[in-house]
Amino acid sequence: MLKTNEEIRHRIAELAAAVSDDYAGTATAENPLLLLCTLRGAVFFSADLVRSITVPIELDFLKVHSYINTESALEPVFDLGKDINVSGRHVLILEDIVDTGKTMAAVKRHFEDKGAASFRICTMLDKPERRVPQCAEIVPDYIGFTIPDLFVVGWGLDYNEKYRLLPDIMVYHPER
Numbered sequence: 596m597l598k599t600n601e602e603i604r605h606r607i608a609e610l611a612a613a614v615s616d617d618y619a620g621t622a623t624a625e626n627p628l629l630l631l632c633t634l635r636g637a638v639f640f641s642a643d644l645v646r647s648i649t650v651p652i653e654l655d656f657l658k659v660h661s662y663i664n665t666e667s668a669l670e671p672v673f674d675l676g677k678d679i680n681v682s683g684r685h686v687l688i689l690e691d692i693v694d695t696g697k698t699m700a701a702v703k704r705h706f707e708d709k710g711a712a713s714f715r716i717c718t719m720l721d722k723p724e725r726r727v728p729q730c731a732e733i734v735p736d737y738i739g740f741t742i743p744d745l746f747v748v749g750w751g752l753d754y755n756e757k758y759r760l761l762p763d764i765m766v767y768h769p770e771r
């Protein structure tokens with residue numbers, strides 16, 4: 596077991612407090628903080644987090660992966676969320692895990708091009724050892740836990756759609 600249910604819940608409460616503090620002056624009833632939850636893995640993390648944030652928020656969902664175009668730039672492929680209007684909005688992406696950083700690099704580029712007033716990333720887990728050089732600039736603003744280069748499941752994270760419902764975060768060992 597890598598992180599227990601209790602540790603995760605405790606850390607999510609701390610993250611929610613940090614987000615609430617940081618956006619206390621910026622998120623208003625007229626321009627609430629726009630939380631964009633990535634599907635499907637971040638749903639569990641987001642559900643707990645958003646309920647503890649105390650500033651005005653709006654919640655929407657993205658389903659996205661990345662590809663590299665002919666100029667070796669990362670582009671997002673949206674299955675959901677391409678047309679979310681972020682112009683002038685403070686955007687906080689809720690991600691389950693940042694690995695190579697490609698997905699977040701593509702998403703960041705997309706929403707910054709669409710005129711977001713600010714763009715930050717909140718991730719439950721970060722695996723910085725796995726970051727590829729072209730995504731070195733992806734340093735999440737809020738990180739639940741920094742973990743080593745391991746494949747993990749549970750609390751929304753899956754292996755081929757299995758193990759999402761595990762109540763703790765576990766290391767996946769294919770041989771077991």
Ligand code: IMP
Pocket residue numbers: 636661690691692693694695696697698699745746747748752753754
């Ligand atoms: P990235 O674009 O390489 O940063 O990939 C991020 C996505 O890969 C995450 O949103 C997950 O869906 C998936 N992923 C990366 N590492 C893991 C893991 O250890 N367990 C489960 N999914 C993972």
